[in-house]
Amino acid sequence: MDAETVRGLITGGESLTTEFKRGASGKFNDTELVETVVCMANGDGGVLLIGVEDDGRATGTAPRHGETTDPRRIDALIAGRTVPLLQTRTTIVDLDGHAIIAVEVPKSPRVVGTRSGMYVRRSLKLDGTPQCLPFPAYEMLAHEIDRGALDFAALPARGAAMSDLAPSEFTRFRRMARAAGSDPVIPDMSDLDICRALGVVRTADDGVDRPTLGAVLLFGTPDAIALHIPNHEAAFQLFDGMSVEVNSFTRAPLLAAAEDLYQRVSSWNREEELEFGMLRVAIPSVPPTVVRESIANALVHRDYTALGPIRVAINDDSFEVTSPGGFPPGVRLNNLLTVSQPRSPILADAFRRAGMVERSGRGISLMYAAMLRLGRDTPDYSQSTDRMVRTVVPLGRADIPLARFVLQQEQKAGRPMRLFDLQVLHELRAQTSLSTGDIAEQLHRTIGEIRTGLGRMVEEGLIEQRGAGRGRSYHLSAAVFRAMDKSPAYVRVRGTDAIQQERMVLQYVESFGSITRAQASELCMITPQQASTLLRRMSRAGKLTLVGERKSARYVPPTDTDSNH
Structure with missing residues (x-):
């Protein structure tokens, strides 16, 4: 770390990832240093600056090891006093003649404590300044599950026995796997062998097989679920304006809950018709792929340590699915289509074997493609927070001309249209003309990916290029406008670039x-x-x-x- 970086951190002030500590002798001892580092590691990590006052003045620090300060000894001190061992990187930075100790603290996937048993976490006070608070045991569990260090479904269900699992739910699992053709072995397995294959049973010290929380979630009786996973609940709500037509709650096992919610949405799902030559193609308000994947994602990826049900709600304007807990580790709004990281790999594997979700982890990509292929807007995740994932599918009228063109192209090519092509067509249909940078920003892709994809679409006659260099832009081709009966619009696009x-x-x-x-x-x-x-x-x-x-x-x-x- 260099002086310019440290100066920038100081200018930004203290935050969840930046901490200032006075460095005068006796003011910040080794025990306090280790506790502060533990606190930051249990948050988002960051940088501890020793020798900086709370108001941001750099006053420097006294030598910590005789006449000097040895960065390696600070890192060794932290590693020796933390459990599990925490590896930091310490630098001594000269800032306007003041020696500043900069300790870079990684974000730890596991809960970190001091060897003396101190567990603290990073938090903000009401005035927005950071602080370290005690780390309760129940929050530690949620912390490790949320960061992928533990799988909730692998945890033992204390006191549970195989008799707490319902045989009818194993029968359901076999039926679903057989119908989907997703796992040819599952239908012929015994109940216990299915649990072993899914990794939801443990052999206790007494030699008895005992189910984990995952087994209870997937196959448990209502009483077992209420006892061991009281936070599990699924709600279906259907609104007509401000009035509630349906308000149903269930604590059924996950596969049963998924089937029930899917059937409820399917019985509501309205359709428009698209005439395609002699054929008529139904265009549902919400494609079945979107219904199935959004419900399955909510059940599989929710935080089962957090209170509240998953909720499937339909109103006049949208189909919504919400679930407790933020995105799984590594997943963000700008990489939803490229990163697949389940909060519980065990539950995700069970749903894949049952044929409830896409096996390659491209579920959200399939949801996007299904909506765009039918001339509808993509699912919106922008209202999600670190405590809730919210999927909103708008129910506006489908763009029938665009849907007709896509179906024609797919029939001609003998394969589904690429998601990239669908996204670009949708954006250009909405905004007429866009630059390479504009498209990269909208699609959250690199400039290199965009240039390659756009070049291919130009060759295939889907779009046309105008201008050169930085002034280059793209719009729908004459063939696309003609297929959508919008030839005058093409003339306007060409005429006013x-x-x-x-x-x-x-x-x-x-x-x-x-x-x-x-x-x-x-x-x-x-x-x-x-x-x-x-x-x-x-x-x-x-x-x-x-x-x-x-x-x-x-x-x-x-x-x-x-x-x-």
């Missing part, structure tokens, strides 16, 4: 001093969303400056100060 739109906007601003999104939309004959994209692009390029917020937001000519930046 991005460069012409920018010229029109700049001329308007020069004449009238500013422009709003609505004015740009009317001026360029584009949608408000397309106008927002255009104005933001011009602002990033330094051609305009945004002033005001929301309804008062408008774009004005850049000032000299803006130009200098």
